[in-house]
Amino acid sequence: MMELICPAGTPAALKSxxxxxxxxxxxxxxxxxxxxxxxxxxxxxxxxxxxxxxAHGRGAKVLVAINTFPRASAVDIWHRAVDDAVSAxxxxxxxxxxxxxxxxxxxxxxxxxxxxxxxxxxxxxAIAFYAETFGAKRVVLPxxxxxxxxxxxxxxxxxxxxxxxxxxxxxxxxxxxxLSSYATGKSPNMQGVCSPPSHVTYEQTTDGTKSSLGGFAxxxxxxSEPAGYxxxxxxxxxxxxxxxxxxxxxxxxxxxxxxxxxxxxxVTALKIEGRQRGRAYVESVVRHFRHALASLESGTxxxxxxxxxxxxxxxxxxxxxxxxxx
Amino acid sequence: xxxxSAASPGQLPxxxxxxxxxxxxxxxxxxxxxxxxxxxxxxxxxxxxxxxLGAHARARxxxxxxxxxxxxxxxxxxxxxxxxxxxxxxxxxxIAASLANLLAxxxxxVDGDALMFSRELVIEGDVEAVLALRNAIDDAQLDLxxxxxxxxxxxxxxxxxxxxxxxxxxxGLPGQGESSR
Numbered sequence: 001m002m003e004l005i006c007p008a009g010t011p012a013a014l015k016s017x018x019x020x021x022x023x024x025x026x027x028x029x030x031x032x033x034x035x036x037x038x039x040x041x042x043x044x045x046x047x048x049x050x051x052x053x054x055a056h057g058r059g060a061k062v063l064v065a066i067n068t069f070p071r072a073s074a075v076d077i078w079h080r081a082v083d084d085a086v087s088a089x090x091x092x093x094x095x096x097x098x099x100x101x102x103x104x105x106x107x108x109x110x111x112x113x114x115x116x117x118x119x120x121x122x123x124x125x126a127i128a129f130y131a132e133t134f135g136a137k138r139v140v141l142p143x144x145x146x147x148x149x150x151x152x153x154x155x156x157x158x159x160x161x162x163x164x165x166x167x168x169x170x171x172x173x174x175x176x177x178x179l180s181s182y183a184t185g186k187s188p189n190m191q192g193v194c195s196p197p198s199h200v201t202y203e204q205t206t207d208g209t210k211s212s213l214g215g216f217a218x219x220x221x222x223x224s225e226p227a228g229y230x231x232x233x234x235x236x237x238x239x240x241x242x243x244x245x246x247x248x249x250x251x252x253x254x255x256x257x258x259x260x261x262x263x264x265x266x267v268t269a270l271k272i273e274g275r276q277r278g279r280a281y282v283e284s285v286v287r288h289f290r291h292a293l294a295s296l297e298s299g300t301x302x303x304x305x306x307x308x309x310x311x312x313x314x315x316x317x318x319x320x321x322x323x324x325x326x
Numbered sequence: 327x328x329x330x331s332a333a334s335p336g337q338l339p340x341x342x343x344x345x346x347x348x349x350x351x352x353x354x355x356x357x358x359x360x361x362x363x364x365x366x367x368x369x370x371x372x373x374x375x376x377x378x379l380g381a382h383a384r385a386r387x388x389x390x391x392x393x394x395x396x397x398x399x400x401x402x403x404x405x406x407x408x409x410x411x412x413x414x415x416x417x418x419x420x421i422a423a424s425l426a427n428l429l430a431x432x433x434x435x436v437d438g439d440a441l442m443f444s445r446e447l448v449i450e451g452d453v454e455a456v457l458a459l460r461n462a463i464d465d466a467q468l469d470l471x472x473x474x475x476x477x478x479x480x481x482x483x484x485x486x487x488x489x490x491x492x493x494x495x496x497x498g499l500p501g502q503g504e505s506s507r
Contacts, residue, residue: 010378010465012434039454040378040461197454204450229444250443278464280430281437310440 001297002262003269005063005162006286009041009276012061014051016279021290024061026094027051027275028192033081034065035118035190036275049088061091065275067116068192069097079103086111094140095119096175101134114162115139116173118189124156131159138162140271142174146323147258151265160268165255166285167273169319171233171248175207178277179232183214190261195231226250227312234312250313256288258321259296281310338426338436339498341393350395361398362407364473368466369405376402382455390393390415391425402459406463419451426497434464436495 008014008023013055017025028034030042043051052062064085070078078100085093086108095101096118104111106147111295115121115130117140120304130136138160141150177194181187184199195213203210208222211230218235221227228234237246253273255262270293272285282323288307295301308314369376376383383403390397390413399408399417413420423431427446430436438460441447449456471493475486 010461012467013466038457038461039380039382040458040465057338150433200453202449202453209445209448221445224445227445229439277439278437278460278468279434281440309444310437312443314443 001083002259002267003162004286004289004293005136005269005271007167007272007275007277008051009036009038010203010279011043011047011051013275013277015054016282017286018055018058018060019110020283020286022060022286024063024269025051025055026063026065026271028065028067029084031077031081032190032192033068035067035116035188035192035194036065037068039197039277041276045084045088048085048090050061051090052089056089062089063092064088064090064112065095065116067094067096069118069189070100071190075099075211079089079107080196082108086151092138101130101136105134109135109274112137115159116175117164120173120175122153122173127153127157127159131157132158138268140164143169143253144173144320147261147265147321148292150262150267150321154266161266162269162271163255163262163267164253164273165259165262165270165278165289166307167252168229169248169251169253169317177233180213183232185214195229200230228312237259249315250318251317252307252311252313253313253319253321254307254311254316254320255321256292256307258318259292261321263296277310285310338424338430339496340424340426341391341496343393346393346395353409354396357396358407358409360474360477361409362405363477364470365400365405365407367473368468368478369402372466372468375462375466378465379403379455379458382418382452382458385418385452385455385459386416387455387459388417389419389428390420390422391428392422393424417451419449419453419456421456422448429470429493430497431460432463433468433470437465 003023005024005026006017008017008025008027013023014027028036028042030044055062066078066081082093082104092114093104094114094116096116101113104113113134113136115136119140120142121127121130122142122144127139136159140162143164150163154170173187178187180194184196186193186196188194199214201212208220210217211219213230213232218232234248234250236244274281285307341451379402387400388397389400397410397413398411427436427441431438438447471486471489474489475482478485
């Protein structure tokens with residue numbers, strides 16, 4: 001059966017994920033070394049040690065995301081994160097930066113490495129480089145590939161593959177997107193924050209809500225219109241061709257209906273996005289996919305409740321997994 | 327198939343307007359004293375909760391249940407809570423939602439982002455402070471029935487059952503005998 005990899009932004013969410021049936025939980029330290037560096041979120045060193053002990057006691061694994069790109073003047077912060085995660089007993093490190101992979105492979109040669117989606121490894125050659133050079137055992141594939149492409153890549157790769165099945169959807173090449181930087185000076189790649197909340201404002205008007213990022217108005221929602229995250233890629237802009245969502249609608253990925261295709265493609269693990277989400281999200285979404293996987297294995301029809309209430313814009317998409325625009 | 331302790335967003339009831347009108351003349355001081363006691367107890371039992379607020383530990387939050395005729399001003403460090411008819415100016419952030427959604431958020435039964443997406447949660451002011459507060463509370467795994475009933479000494483057990491029943495009515499979850507998380 002494919003592994004279910006679940007998000008945890010707090011120790012309580014980690015426990016919720018285990019209770020709901022996670023095979024593995026991914027999390028990060030409360031600093032700029034991971035791509036969900038939001039206020040009040042993430043783990044201290046002590047919390048990680050306790051979380052790993054709890055997970056191992058329940059038969060689950062913990063994968064530690066250290067998936068931002070180190071600043072040249074402060075590489076020590078990232079090296080320390082790697083050392084501390086290894087010392088805490090992490091089952092794998094999820095890394096994006098080549099230099100950090102090199103450091104980890106040399107300093108901790110027995111530590112299992114996964115290639116983060118932030119590395120944007122989207123073809124067999126790139127994946128082979130990480131596997132052969134640093135001994136990476138798994139690659140998290142970018143959300144820009146169709147299911148047949150995932151099957152082909154998995155077939156040609158020595159690495160295990162992991163794919164996202166639910167949650168926030170980046171339309172850009174992950175690890176390469178600088179839209180947030182243009183408006184705020186901060187990005188998920190370097191500071192670990194896309195659209196940092198310190199730069200977000202919501203203004204209530206008689207017409208609804210105006211959301212701004214870095215002082216730029218990026219959307220206006222009518223009073224009862226479903227909303228999305230205040231990211232530039234999901235902003236609504238006026239152009240010569242008209243007004244609307246230029247890059248991407250505010251929707252979430254939901255690949256529940258594609259699980260059979262993922263299994264047949266040889267995918268090893270399914271990942272749920274959302275370390276920034278609450279326990280209620282983690283519990284419900286993890287249970288949903290645990291149930292869907294059990295139904296897939298037993299060959300029965302899954303009685304699957306809709307995850308629509310948890311989706312951005314109250315809508316879901318299969319994204320690039322089912323490309324209809326070609 | 328969802329966890330029975332998790333409430334689905336978009337499905338929680340609101341206080342009937344007539345009930346809200348009937349509550350208008352009620353004095354606020356008794357409620358303020360009780361809730362201040364609860365906040366201080368939470369502060370004592372969950373010091374890490376306030377660590378997660380980081381630089382926002384001294385922020386003042388205005389919390390407005392949209393279906394009640396009063397609101398709350400809350401500060402974490404030092405723990406302070408006041409009940410007011412209208413939220414004052416000068417707060418760091420304002421959070422508005424139905425009472426049921428606010429209670430469910432406090433206990434981690436609903437997801438804050440989901441409430442934002444469905445427009446059932448409105449935020450103004452310092453979004454970073456609100457996010458830190460939300461994440462801190464979500465990690466604390468608060469149980470309001472337990473916190474409130476602790477103020478009742480030897481009558482704690484029947485008080486807890488009463489609060490669980492009341493919570494069940496407000497949030498729309500099972501009351502007495504509901505599974506604790």
